[in-house]
Amino acid sequence: MTYRAPVKDLMFNMQALADLPALNKIPAFADFDLDTAQAVLEECAKLCEDVIAPLNWVGDKNPSFWKDGQVFTTPGFKEAFKQFAEGGWQGLQHPDEFGGQGLPKTIGAACGEMINSANVSFALCPLLTDGAIEALLTAGSEEQKNIFIPKLVDGSWTGTMNLTEPQAGSDLAQVRTRAEPQADGTYKIFGTKIFITYGEHDMAENIVHLVLARVVGAPEGVKGISLFLVPKFMVNADGTLGARNDAHCVSIEHKMGIKASPTAVLQFGDHGGAVGTLIGEENRGLEYMFIMMNAARFGVGVQGIAVAERSYQKAASFARDRVQSRPVDGSTAAGGGAAPILHHPDVRRMLMTMRALTEGCRAMSSVAASAYDTAHHHADAAIAKQAQTFYEFLVPLVKGYSTEMSLEVTDLGVQVHGGMGFIEETGAAQHYRDAKILTIYEGTTAIQANDLVGRKTGRDGGAFARSVAGLVEATEAQLAARDSAAARSVLKRLSAARLAYLDVVDFIAANSRSNPNAAYAGSVPYLMLAGNLVAGWQLARSLMVAEDHLAAGNDAAFMSAKIATARFYAEHILSRAGGLRDAIVEGADSVTAMSLEAF
Amino acid sequence: MTYRAPVKDLMFNMQALADLPALNKIPAFADFDLDTAQAVLEECAKLCEDVIAPLNWVGDKNPSFWKDGQVFTTPGFKEAFKQFAEGGWQGLQHPDEFGGQGLPKTIGAACGEMINSANVSFALCPLLTDGAIEALLTAGSEEQKNIFIPKLVDGSWTGTMNLTEPQAGSDLAQVRTRAEPQADGTYKIFGTKIFITYGEHDMAENIVHLVLARVVGAPEGVKGISLFLVPKFMVNADGTLGARNDAHCVSIEHKMGIKASPTAVLQFGDHGGAVGTLIGEENRGLEYMFIMMNAARFGVGVQGIAVAERSYQKAASFARDRVQSRPVDGSTAAGGGAAPILHHPDVRRMLMTMRALTEGCRAMSSVAASAYDTAHHHADAAIAKQAQTFYEFLVPLVKGYSTEMSLEVTDLGVQVHGGMGFIEETGAAQHYRDAKILTIYEGTTAIQANDLVGRKTGRDGGAFARSVAGLVEATEAQLAARDSAAARSVLKRLSAARLAYLDVVDFIAANSRSNPNAAYAGSVPYLMLAGNLVAGWQLARSLMVAEDHLAAGNDAAFMSAKIATARFYAEHILSRAGGLRDAIVEGADSVTAMSLEAF
CATH class of the missing domain: 1.20.1410 (I/LWEQ domain)
Known part of the structure; x- marks a missing residue:
């Protein structure tokens, strides 16, 4: 087994730090006690260990590829995503009324860590879909919600976030993608978006692009940006798929890591205009996008913890097995010989550093998730508000600190392996390469x-x-x-x-x-x-x-x-x-x- | 131009810190004043900037590859190595009597930095050859010296260090390669060596393998290891090439970085025994190998500085050009608009960190090189001894600290580029991947x-x-x-x-x-x-x-x-x-x- 989910540590945090028993007293979470959490985590662990984790290295060796506008994902991804969706995992934290399970984020984040430990490239697809669902829940029309959310929740369709353009990275004020209002209330969208994660793929029937664009005549800067829903295939009123929309993937990037995750360049409107519908009100796009982004930022922080955990497990396993040199304290010198490198103090120091950073960030994220749950569902408004402020304070720490620490951990993960760490087939290097995106994307x-x-x-x-x-x-x-x-x-x-x-x-x-x-x-x-x-x-x-x-x-x-x-x-x-x-x-x-x- | 050699900073260090004028008073270095150093550096800069640096990314895209026992290096490497050899750069620090230029290490190390900034994968071949020359100078017989050193110095042949075996990495006591004494005074060598840099390639006529092995009946552990010279092609008494020796490359590794540098698995003696000659005395191999290794360790420290410099230059250039967001102090807000990201304090902090670490380690290495020169050539034995102790104290710092800092610098180099940094074509990621070997090899x-x-x-x-x-x-x-x-x-x-x-x-x-x-x-x-x-x-x-x-x-x-x-x-x-x-x-x-x- 290449990955063993740390269910015990996740449960410890939930009980001792995140106080799941207290959340359990909130009516919305009445079904979710520690036993339920344990059962959910164990089920999730099984899927991650048996199905998703083995595809991680496969994805590095066989990245997604583009051909004639289509993207073909790594062999096995499609089938794994089907299992993931059928198991109800996409809907974990989403409302019952749209087919979700309504679990607290405190439990959901623990599952999110496992899925990302198993396979960051795979997990990005559900992560972006979660963001799209959150944005629609907050600002979507009833029609948008009813048509799109159930399909996103059951994994028939997936979601994307279209922010970046060549001249607009961190600086969204520079967004130039144009939206032209049509007589029927829709908009025609024209422009180029880059770095669109799972912007095109073959794992779902449809892809729901949420796109930042500027309505013709809108103010300059961030105050003139609106958010649009632009499906890959148009959707009929009955929810069936219609014509192909004018949103096309013209290439995908050749990246240092997370190679299985297709990073698309999307061209909107090259053939007459992509049809989009406005989400919420005009010129409030950035505000809605921040809803997606804040969910995604927390999620990326969890990715850092996840990659760190996987890297630690691999290094610890190597250190137990690799025999090299006699310990400085002579502890195995009965036979006078070499010992597993786990006996060497510097290897212990490296592994302890990896473990401490990982467990520290995991503990922080668990507490942040609990604050989120309190903020969204506690009956006492003052308590909820305080929790919301606390959560918002923690989000940049969870995102920033956990991902920066993942660079330190995955570096040490290679280092513990010595020369073998630099050989791709060993697998430690993949974590080092994968982790580097985490300090960059989603801010x-x-x-x-x-x-x-x-x-x-x-x-x-x-x-x-x-x-x-x-x-x-x-x-x-x-x-x-x-x-x-x-x-x-x-x-x-x-x-x-x-x-x-x-x-x-x-x-x-x-x-x-x-x-x-x-x-x-x-x-x-x-x-x-x-x-x-x-x-x-x-x-x-x-x-x-x-x-x-x-x-x-x-x-x-x-x-x-x-x-x-x-x-x-x-x-x-x-x-x-x-x-x-x-x-x-x-x-x-x-x-x-x-x-x-x-x- | 992708790389501009920091000649001014290197000269500043030579004058202000390494005190080249004082070295110049030592008879062995009477020819090498500051003006000469400047001229050498400028000549080296030209070769590095114009010929070697442009091949860096080419080598990442088109790594060396193995076919039927042969290794084909990246297109352009062979020709560049010819220019390098013809320019006399391989002999820079080696004695006149063998065709070298006899420059102080203080100047040589500065050139070494440039060559490595230009292309670490390329520079590894001369670096290993330098090590082989040093070992032969110290412990080789007159015949070995006279036959092999001139060819290594003029670049007709190259050298390798064969230490590692699958069970013997950091722990050389585990070396199992076997040497059987023959009646004619030679030895037959049998065993497998891994991680042999430039262990096989097409850039030179012959390859001189220095191989650690155990003479049959030698003591266990490090005290029973001897050093052998095992050429790829046997060499006749007149220096011409003879039969192919029984030392064969059976594969090369698939690595995270320095992809153009072939990392060979060498099989000795599968067809009757590879012919080797003993270097120095039996059972003193580790001692001689440490001579090579100490030279190589200093050299790897310089590689850290070199990769850091290249990464810094790339990031600084991007930061000057990339326009994104308005500065927090409003400094370019006359037009109210976005500015090059160099205006943002955190980008400045990242670039200053990269620069300070690089310049600090460069200054340290310059002082260490100067101590080496004093140790080897100063007339006053007490001064020489003191300098030797200082140099030996500095070697682990130059190797360890400079390479660890190169990981921090190349990480920041990717980070400054934002999302573009994660795209391989940008080139920043290559430095991040390349640097990771530096904290591993040569100890x-x-x-x-x-x-x-x-x-x-x-x-x-x-x-x-x-x-x-x-x-x-x-x-x-x-x-x-x-x-x-x-x-x-x-x-x-x-x-x-x-x-x-x-x-x-x-x-x-x-x-x-x-x-x-x-x-x-x-x-x-x-x-x-x-x-x-x-x-x-x-x-x-x-x-x-x-x-x-x-x-x-x-x-x-x-x-x-x-x-x-x-x-x-x-x-x-x-x-x-x-x-x-x-x-x-x-x-x-x-x-x-x-x-x-x-x-």
Whole structure:
């Protein structure tokens, strides 16, 4: 088996950190207790381990390819997607009324991690479809919802997000795709979109493109962008498929990773105009797109955790088997000989780093998902609002920090393999190549950091960011009441990291308007520090739960490992916080000091 | 032009840090003053920019391939290698008596950087040949030297290093290749070697394999390994080629990067035995191999700098051209519009990080090369010995730190490009893929770190490592005598990093024998801290030289950029030192705390 789903760790987080039992008391989630969650995860694990994971390396060797306007996906993908859809997995988090299962995101995100660990390229298709469903749920007309959502939920059709154009990447103000209103209330769409994930493929009957475009005469910039629904095949009123629409895939990209996932260039309107219908109101497209994007950003953060987990499993397995050199402490020197490399301290350090980063980000994402569920369904409006603010604060951290950490983890994953890691057939290199897209798409790390600096910190003068430090401090108080060496060590590092974070929040809040160059020069380091702190904080909480379980005699092996991992995180990862603080607070000027001509 | 050689920066280092004028006073280097160095660098730059660099992407698209035992290199490589050889570049650092030019390593390493920036895959062939020449110079018989070295120096033949076997990677004690003594004084070699760079190719008439093998009846472990010269074609006494030897390439690897460089599996003796001659004495093979390896390790460190430079140039160029979004400080908002992304603080931060890491490691390698030259040619034995110790201390830092930093730089190089970076045709991804081998071959980062902990620090109780801190302290005293803001800031960070380093040296020295798990758990972080410190120290020296030049009105643009880069390094890179110190000194136990079964 190439992948074993970490069901136990996911369940631990759900119980100990995300408090699924509390969510279970919310009427919308009355059906979803821990036992149900466990059953769902186990079912999902089976599909991922047995069906989807084995296709990962196949997809790298046999990428999707384009021929005469059609895209042919990797052998086996179509059949796997059919199984995925028939199992109801696309509808996991979507409403019952459209055929979904209505599960909380807290459980859905755990399943999302498994699917992405199994196969990021495969998982992108459902991920984008989820985004399209969310956008339609929020802003679609009744007709759009009724016709499109059930088909997206049951996997007959899939969805895409069409934002990027050659001149409009991070800067959506530059979007030029044109929409011409027609007498029948539809629009004709003309333009070129690039980097469209699963923009064309053979896994579903129809593809529902959500397209950003500018209605003729609309204002310049982001305030003149509207969102359109442009299906690959027109859909009749009864839901059957009609004529081919004028939206064509003219090529797909040759990428460093996620090669099985087709990244399309789509041409709209080269043969008279692609027919689209407006979603919501004109000129509010960006707002709706952000709904998709925020769901997708959280999802991409989970992809980072997923790739990291897979990379860790592969490296740990290699380290158990590969015999090379005698341990420095002579621990296997009874026979005087070489030992599995897992015995070497630096291999342990690499694996612990991989594991700690992965578990830390997983814990953070679980808490974020729980906040989302509370925000959307809690009966108390004040609690819901607070949870929403917390979730929105966490999204750039989940996206930015988890994906950046996945680069570190997959690098170490290759490194543990030594020379074998660089040979493609080993498989470790694929994770390294795949991961690199995660810090780029759905908003680069810098774009996440801008969001954190501007909307999430600068806007309220750092008040909410400081309140998060207050929550961390409460955890510190709990740690202080314990007398274990692990709790003491974690307390020391958590406290130092929190203080470093508070210095940075003050600096960012003070400068975000008066000296934006200084604030934004530190934006990504701030994101890395905040993500590091929140992940470390969640592992500190995990440590206490694990210590209590251990004392009660529950699952000693798992709980001991959790304690060791949390302590390692604090001592080796949280300890990076001070350096980031210094660079941000005392090093802002040197970022922009060199003249532009000198680069 | 895809690459522009940084001749000015290389010359600055040679003059200001490596003190070429002082080397020039050593009789062996009497011909090599700054003017000569400049002329050599300019000539080398031309070849690299015009001939070798354009083949880099070609090699990625059209890797070497194997057919029926032969390897066909990328179109254009053979012709480029001919030009390289005819220009005398292979003999740059080798003795006159064998047809070389006898240049100091200080100049040679600068050329080496350019060749590797131009094309790492191409440059590997000369790099391995240099290693073979060094080993023969040290341990070869007169006959071996006279027959083989001139042909290696003039590029008619090339060299390889045959260490690795499937069961023997980092652990050479496991080498099983067998050598059977023959009546005529030769040996018959039997065995399989893997990961042999340029083990087979079509760029030269003959290939000189240096092969580690065990003479029948030799002791177990590393003390029973001998080194053999096994040519692809037998060589007659008059130097002409004879029969094909029984050393055959049975396949080449499918790698993540450096695809143009063939990585061979070589089979020795499948048809009766490959004929080899012993180099030096039996059972001293590892010692000789370390001569090659130390040269190659320095060379691989330079490859890290080289790939980082190329990645930086590409990213800076993209950032100048790509227009996207309005700057946060409104600096180009006269027209209210979008600006080149170089205007965005985070893009500046990424580029400054790339530049500072590259220039810092380049400065370190220049000083190391100078120490090598002093060690090998200075008339005063005490000075030479001191220089040798310094050089040997620096080799693991040049290899380990420069290559690890190249991963960070090439990652940022992709990131600056956004989505375009992930598309192979853009070219940024190739550097990311190529760089990953550098932390692995010629000894992984952990192997370098073991060398640093064991031989370079533990053996003398940390005395030499502490003396390096003393040199840093002297630079601090010079900084303290200045009143510029840049000098003050660099002083603060350099001093803090030195103190962190000293804590770590004390910890490593105290534990390397009594508690090896603790010492080796911190080995790679110690290497990263030491490399960071030495690179930052050299940039601090550079800063002072640049300030003086600036005050004298010399080359204001270059000197201002150097000052800005040195300050950035101190504030953003040296500031990582404290976190590493904490992890090493206070976090050793948590590296090995988790039970082996829990991984």
